[in-house]
Amino acid sequence: MSFKWWQDALSIYTRKPVMVIALLGFSAGLPFLLVFSTLTAWLRDVGVERTAIGFFAWIGITYSIKVFWAPVVDRLALPGLGKVLGQRRSWILLGQLGIAAGLLLMSTLDPTQSLAMIALAALLVAFSSSTQDVALDAFRIESAEDTLQGAMSAAYIFGYRLALLMAGAGALFIAEWSNWPLAYVSMAALMGIGVLALLWADEPAHQTREQRDADEFDMVDRIMGCEMHMAARPRWQRRLIGAVICPFLEFFQRNGRFALIMLLFIAVFRLSDITMGIMANPFYLDLGYSKSDIASVAKIFGFFMTIFGSALCGLLVVRFGIMRPLLLGAVMVAATNLLFALLAMAGSETTPSLSWLALVISADNLSGGIASTAFVAYLSSLANKHYTATQYALFSSLMTLPGKFISGFSGWVVDSWGYPEFFTLAALLGVPAVLLVLVLMRHQQQSATSAALRS
Numbered sequence: 001m002s003f004k005w006w007q008d009a010l011s012i013y014t015r016k017p018v019m020v021i022a023l024l025g026f027s028a029g030l031p032f033l034l035v036f037s038t039l040t041a042w043l044r045d046v047g048v049e050r051t052a053i054g055f056f057a058w059i060g061i062t063y064s065i066k067v068f069w070a071p072v073v074d075r076l077a078l079p080g081l082g083k084v085l086g087q088r089r090s091w092i093l094l095g096q097l098g099i100a101a102g103l104l105l106m107s108t109l110d111p112t113q114s115l116a117m118i119a120l121a122a123l124l125v126a127f128s129s130s131t132q133d134v135a136l137d138a139f140r141i142e143s144a145e146d147t148l149q150g151a152m153s154a155a156y157i158f159g160y161r162l163a164l165l166m167a168g169a170g171a172l173f174i175a176e177w178s179n180w181p182l183a184y185v186s187m188a189a190l191m192g193i194g195v196l197a198l199l200w201a202d203e204p205a206h207q208t209r210e211q212r213d214a215d216e217f218d219m220v221d222r223i224m225g226c227e228m229h230m231a232a233r234p235r236w237q238r239r240l241i242g243a244v245i246c247p248f249l250e251f252f253q254r255n256g257r258f259a260l261i262m263l264l265f266i267a268v269f270r271l272s273d274i275t276m277g278i279m280a281n282p283f284y285l286d287l288g289y290s291k292s293d294i295a296s297v298a299k300i301f302g303f304f305m306t307i308f309g310s311a312l313c314g315l316l317v318v319r320f321g322i323m324r325p326l327l328l329g330a331v332m333v334a335a336t337n338l339l340f341a342l343l344a345m346a347g348s349e350t351t352p353s354l355s356w357l358a359l360v361i362s363a364d365n366l367s368g369g370i371a372s373t374a375f376v377a378y379l380s381s382l383a384n385k386h387y388t389a390t391q392y393a394l395f396s397s398l399m400t401l402p403g404k405f406i407s408g409f410s411g412w413v414v415d416s417w418g419y420p421e422f423f424t425l426a427a428l429l430g431v432p433a434v435l436l437v438l439v440l441m442r443h444q445q446q447s448a449t450s451a452a453l454r455s
Contacts, residue, residue: 012151012318013311017143020201021152024092025159027194028136031099031129033167034106034187035059035122041172041281041291042180043118046111050282054411057278057404059119062126064401066134070393071247073134086203088139093198095132099125100191107184137396138388141380142204153376154314157369158307165303166190169295176291219386220246222253247387248394254384258443262382265436266398269375272334272430273368274403276423279410283344283419288351297357302365309369316370322378323444327437329371334430336364337423344419375399 012018033039040053073091077083081090102125109118144152167187174183220228220241228241252259284294316325339360346352379399383391406429413422 013155013314015151016202018151018155020197021140021143022155022159023197024136024139024194024201025156026163027092027096027159027191027197028129028133028156029160029163030167030187030190030194031103031125033164034103034171034184035126035129037277037281038167038171039118039122040278041285041294042175043111043115044282044285045175045180045291048111048115050411050415052115052411053282054278054414055408056119056122057407057410059122059126060404060407061401062123063130063133064397064399064404066130067390067393067397069131070134070390073131073393074138074247074387074390085198088135088142089198089201089203091135092132092139093195095128095130095135096191096194096198098128099132100188102128103184103188103191107181107188133396134393137392139201139204141383141388141392143202151314151318153317153380154310154373157310157373157376161303161306161310161369163190165300169300169303172291172295176295219250247384247390250384250387251382251391251394261436261439261443263398265433265440266379266395267402268429268436269330269371269433270399271403271406271433272337272426273371274400275407275410275429276337276340276426278407279414279419279422282411282414283340284357286419287343287347289354289357293354293357297354297361301358302361305362305365306369309366310373311369313370313373317374317377322374322381323437323441325370325374326378327434327441329367329374330430330433330437332363332367333371334427334434336360336367337427337430339363341420341423341427344423 036057040056043053043056044050077087078090078094081093084090085093102121105121105124106118109121111118140152140156171183171187174186217228233241255262281294285291289297313325313329316328343352343356343360346356379392379395382395410422413425
């Protein structure tokens with residue numbers, strides 16, 4: 001590939017929609033660790049048992065059931081805010097405000113005295129964050145044409161990972177220097193970056209209600225295979241059919257029975273990394289690393305490897321399409337869990353060197369950057385733009401639900417068998433994703449061959 005090709009490819013990242021989505025990706029990523037691994041570090045640091053910490057993973061199931069309120073976000077314009085900011089941006093702002101409120105509430109609580117209240121405050125953060133995600137995913141897909149979606153995914157993940165750095169390393173540094181409540185107050189203040197990005201962003205173009213209804217009535221008839229007489233139906237039926245039923249029927253009509261394979265793939269792709277993620281910080285602390293060690297190596301060093309992986313994958317998607325980078329990411333994510341198992345065995349008697357930790361973290365975050373970018377681009381390519389919020393919420397909910405459920409038992413597995421066995425099991429959970437990528441690639445090739453023969 002020539003220097004000119006690389007120069008043109010990299011210039012994609014300077015376009016306004018791409019820069020906006022990077023900043024909004026920061027807003028989306030900031031709350032995630034604060035109700036996930038950073039929260040588990042706080043809980044472990046004050047002496048909460050690992051079995052109880054593992055159950056906190058179930059708060060993350062909120063992200064996995066957002067599909068149930070996605071049709072509301074997709075269709076309902078917020079009074080007042082909707083007229084000023086537009087439908088997508090107003091919902092994003094509402095989510096941002098809820099996240100900030102939940103983080104401030106968490107900062108006022110003591111986990112040793114109010115563990116249940118900490119869980120409820122974390123649930124508020126997770127619910128607000130998942131609502132923001134529904135609107136933001138639709139905003140991202142609608143803000144740029146399909147050829148930009150690889151770059152949009154990479155920019156989104158850059159912002160997301162930068163937020164993870166702040167919510168991970170930043171919060172750990174603040175907790176080490178001062179205390180955990182100040183760390184959470186600081187994170188709440190950083191949500192202001194997302195608000196400013198939202199004000200800079202442009203609301204994507206939308207159809208008028210009349211245009212959308214006309215298109216939808218035609219689509220409903222095609223999906224259902226007969227005249228549904230939508231215009232004559234009561235308003236509640238039109239909304240139920242159009243907002244809730246059609247997004248799912250359209251996806252299955254477009255993909256046929258193979259849609260089940262696609263949904264199965266979405267469900268298992270992130271099993272490996274989600275399952276191990278809840279125990280990462282407790283694992284580092286149990287090996288004997290300090291919070292500063294974790295912040296400087298596991299978070300900061302790992303951040304740059306993730307960004308390199310994301311940017312590289314964005315270019316690989318432009319050059320080779322989505323499927324080959326997706327396969328590469330699936331293989332790497334499963335394999336790097338075995339490195340954690342080796343690190344656990346090396347740390348059975350003494351704390352391994354920081355170089356050991358840096359090597360494992362580098363491999364893990366490089367693979368995560370490649371896998372996440374390719375996967376987001378793949379999910380974006382599946383959504384019909386008539387139903388972006390609802391369909392993408394279905395995909396992203398399915399993406400995390402199995403992993404979140406299984407990860408709830410991670411602390412029990414570690415307490416029962418140990419870290420080496422836990423990470424080996426996490427690696428094995430990545431094998432189905434690798435096999436299903438190969439199935440998807442074969443199906444894509446067969447579809448392309450059939451289309452060529454028909455033409």
